[in-house]
Amino acid sequence: MKQANLSGKKILDCPAGACSFTAVGSAHGHDITACDIAYYHPVDQLKEKGFLDIEHVMYHMEKAKSNYDWDYFGDVDGLNQHRVNALKACAEHMEHSPEKYIPVTLPVLPFTDDEFDILLSAHFLFMYSDRLDFDFHRETMDELLRVTKEEIRIFPLVDLAGKRYEQLDELINYLQQKGCITEERKADYHFQRNANTILRIIK
Template identity: 50%
Template sequence: MSRDEQRSMNDQQSREESSLELAQIVFIGRTYEEYMSMFQLTEQELSGKHILDCPGGACSFSSQARKRGARPVAADIVYQFDTNELNAKGLQDIEHTMKQMQAAQGAYVWDRFGSIQGLKEERLRAITDCVADMRQYPGGYTAAVLPELPFADEQFDLTLSAHFLFTYADRLDVDFHMQTLLEMLRVTRHEVRVFPTVDLSGKRYEYMDELKSLLEKRGYIVSEAKTSYEFQRNAHTMLRIQKMSH
């Protein structure tokens, strides 16, 4: 059996083991503009670059970055589902989330969106762009079950990871975080950026210093950088993990 066939079997097995149902997921995403702020990116950094967005969700980053000359790939466990099903689920999720936001407005900074209606319009813009791109470039959206990624070593110049690691610290243990970061680093040539560095309560990730120390011992350059993005209060910092220059 070839390595690709083995990997395909492993992928299938992972998906079956995850036994994910569409009802369990929330298919909502951020816009390209939000990504540029969250990760302090410039358009010059994107052009011609192979970029991984993981997990990509319903984000429009890949769609818009592709139009600006980047070579993006999005990876997410949800991409195992049919695009039409994901679109329908995402539109439901946006409606549901906006209703929930009514009671939680104080936990957010509204400078960017202005109101819940403004937020809703941006979330709809993100999923519309994302779904259109998924239909046009299906090969740019890969089903993956972390902490494993079905990509070659150093396939990407840059990996971006938003609102997953650290955010769900109550559900994902420190070993999962470390394995996932090392896997992202395996498939990345230059740098991994993770946003934000706080959990859902707005507290800095409990094991951040431990993770940073472990990564530094492996030779990576690790830093926390303030960004120009803040929606969830206190979520305005990203983790940068850079590889030494080749």
């Protein structure tokens, strides 16, 4: 989302992982809270594991780089540097503002009803559909809706192989039956194959 659309909004990044969105957004004056299962671990452990994860991903990325669009990162080295910088920014912000990083285990969130205006969820839901079944996605969506007042945005809508989540239409129908307005729109960001659409859910 563009910064102007976030101004004056209370935002939840769920799950946030070890990314720099909360750190960078907070530096620009936005009210952002991050939550993730990884935050049960101390910052130093999160940072150490993060570097190991990046190393592991880059090793496999070199073999599968033809499945990605490199216009944004340039090459694998560019992606590696981006991920390292994001991890460092996240860890530093966690040390200075630990209250902004809440440990959670989906599909349960420790927040009150309608606590956030906007919820952003990236690179988790649907990506692991081989491990997370439809009931998990439905229960998680119910919880995301519970804590969100205005809208939810989910990206991407494909699994790790670049295939559209098979039960996405069923989930969208479920959301519409609950009174939500749904919209699939093109994303400005494009990296993984076929991962170029966002699901926007308006309450």
